[in-house]
């Protein structure tokens with residue numbers, strides 16, 4: 001699952017990484033499931049996890065690294081405690097998602113793609129959430145919302161806690 | 163006992179269906195009423211979501227859009243007997259939007275309890291598979307060829323022909339892969355099936371396995387759909403427990419195993435060879451073709467890769483016969499297509515109809531015009547690589563060839579409506595920017611060309627020698643179209659050039675300033 005909030009992320013634990021890799025290594029094509037599991041557990045994929053996973057799967061570090069860096073989902077650094085993804089694709093553009101983004105950026109003092117200085121909120125674009133008939137759409141800590149406007153989204157962010 | 167239906171589709175949940183379900187349960191308990199709540203998928207009439215339905219002797223009566231705060235008043239009005247209320251929409255099947263459809267693939271979606279295998283069976287589930295189990299592989303393939311079914315993922319390749327290639331390939335191991343990456347903006351049909359009628363997809367994949375001799379399948383679901391992923395996984399578990407999957411499919415002695423896998427946020431992984439790379443655990447870069455995946459696909463084995471809707475359309479073809487299915491449609495576009503109406507539209511939703519509706523009928527008659535109440539200026543059809551269509555082309559019928567003739571494509575059948583505040587230069591810029599962002603990096607025209615395109619359009623918008631910049635954009639588009647390995651680079655020119663062709667005034671910033679957004 002896409003890492004949604006860093007609030008519950010676990011601290012670095014090399015043994016846990018190896019255990020995840022061991023557990024999933026017999027799947028057909030195990031690398032993505034392993035990376036998802038690591039990303040979920042720690043909130044990002046620590047550079048130190050790469051050689052450990054490579055070792056279990058008998059791959060080079062470069063191969064694992066190449067995969068981590070290819071996909072938007074795999075974070076290289078922790079996100080804020082809450083992650084807001086605003087859909088910036090066409091059906092949401094048609095319903096004014098740019099305005100929603102601008103209002104949230106202004107109120108939180110963070111640009112799309114960034115994290116607030118207090119590390120509370122990461123604001124990111126996403127391209128279609130499959131909610132295009134109820135646009136604009138946004139994911140707040142992994143939960144989908146439709147018919148968004150700036151005020152409603154900000155209320156959700158305020159309601160999300162610390 | 164009264165049955166009340168509250169959808170568990172993620173779009174319905176996104177506007178409060180969960181709170182409505184909780185409120186209905188609480189109110190029923192408080193009033194001591196015998197209510198059974200069913201969590202169905204969505205009917206796809208999204209402007210009415212959350213749409214609550216009540217089973218009555220006259221049929222299912224709908225109320226919507228319902229908010230949790232409306233629930234006490236619904237009970238007070240005796241909605242459990244289908245009584246009047248300001249939110250009452252009447253018998254759901256009689257709502258014109260739905261009554262004017264031809265639901266084959268979506269026949270059960272929004273009607274049944276999506277997790278209930280028994281409900282699936284009670285509504286005609288597994289009839290196609292049972293029929294297929296009596297047939298030789300070549301006969302199953304023949305039926306799919308005869309039905310005229312073409313891929314619903316975008317390219318429109320005949321499904322049966324692909325299956326025949328995989329059937330004829332010799333190998334001890336073959337695979338069925340379902341493409342549930344659904345990356346096109348403006349589309350959600352795959353998601354609705356996975357959330358609202360997942361067993362139909364599983365049934366379609368098992369039939370595909372029987373047809374080509376594959377014993378293992380994967381559903382590759384985009385990570386932007388966490389809810390669909392969870393639901394699909396759970397449905398696979400139920401299907402295994404009920405003998406639809408496993409070593410002895412419905413007691414036939416045939417094997418079919420299925421796994422759901424999660425993508426990782428890359429639009430390009432919707433392209434079939436990139437998806438296979440991703441499933442194998444690599445960067446999602448495009449493979450050169452040949453070899454075709456049907457000959458050498460996943461782990462270099464013969465692999466059928468099909469879109470969710472293609473596979474979910476197979477059970478009814480086997481059940482009712484190829485002739486029944488191909489009766490629907492026009493020209494070489496046979497069967498039905500779930501059109502997904504989205505964006506700035508009053509009544510957005512799924513419209514499953516035989517090919518041949520015009521854009522005007524879709525946008526005006528079904529859609530009811532814009533949500534904003536302003537005039538419709540254009541639609542984009544077919545996702546981020548699809549063309550922008552002006553109103554004067556709204557008489558074009560929805561069909562693969564008719565769209566191709568006019569320089570567009572239907573893709574996965576998403577129709578996104580824009581009102582007159584849209585600026586097409588900005589939309590063209592977005593098309594380039596999206597291509598640059600999602601390029602797999604393998605070919606220069608796509609990787610670099612798209613970035614140059616963004617810069618050129620930025621200069622147009624600033625009014626910096628627009629004519630020269632547009633000439634540059636045209637050149638770039640030609641290079642991208644001719645020099646790209648796949649359709650991401652190859653088709654990005656479609657939205658760009660259609661915007662320039664049909665809306666030239668938006669590329670002359672002095673005459674038409676960028677509308678305040």
Ligand SMILES: Cc1cc2nc3c(=O)[nH]c(=O)nc-3n(C[C@H](O)[C@H](O)[C@H](O)COP(=O)(O)O)c2cc1C
Nearest residue numbers: 313314315341343344345432433434468469472649
């Ligand atoms: C850039 C790109 C993105 C694509 N995205 C999807 C997608 O999200 N879903 C899909 O089914 N097909 C997608 N396709 C089409 C697939 O490559 C392929 O044609 C399809 O999975 C075949 O299944 P079908 O014949 O049943 O449509 C995409 C193609 C390209 C070039």
Ligand code: SF4
Nearest residue numbers: 602604605608648651
């Ligand atoms: S056109 Fe773009 S996405 Fe397609 S193979 Fe080339 S670089 Fe990759």
Ligand code: FES
Nearest residue numbers: 087092129131132
């Ligand atoms: S385009 Fe925003 S949800 Fe699909």
